[in-house]
Amino acid sequence: MKKLSKVQLKQQALVMSVADQIEAEALAEIPGMVQCWxxxxxxxxxxxxxxxxxxxxDxxxxxxxxELLKWQKKLSAAMLKKGVILKDMRKxxxxxxxxxDD
Known part of the structure; x- marks a missing residue:
């Protein structure tokens, strides 16, 4: 695996913080959810x-x-707060x- 640049490390930290925040909310609200990756x-x-x-x-x-659209909107809003625009939140x-690992 190639070593990440300083910019890529910042991007990774940003994605990790948003993913952790969204995962905590989702685990509390969605029954049957195991994890977010x-x-x-x-x-x-x-x-x-x-x-x-x-x-x-299943x-x-x-x-x-x-509830999928609601969570897509939450992700888009959380990324926007960090200064990242997701053009098509559904993707x-x-x-x-x-x-x-599957």
Whole structure:
């Protein structure tokens, strides 16, 4: 893995802080959510940011699906507060059963 530049380290810290904040809120509000994880290619940031809410099973995932837009808006607002504009908020957050290593 290539070493991150100073700018990329700042981007990583920003994404981590937003992900931690959103994850804490979501774990409290969404039953069946296991964790929040993200994937990003820093040379394509912010367009490549993908935050995933992992659920324990299909029933929890299906029950949470109507809330997806609300959480996409929360992510977009949290990133905007940090000075990062997500052009299409629907591309940057998804609900899944897969973990970060799957």
């Amino acid at each position: 993200f994937d990003v290619e820093y040379h394509l940031f912010p367009g490549s940011l993908l935050l995933c809410f992992q659920f324990e099973d 029933s929890a995932l299906n029950a949470a699906q109507p 940057h957050l998804t609900f899944t059963l897969l973990g970060p």
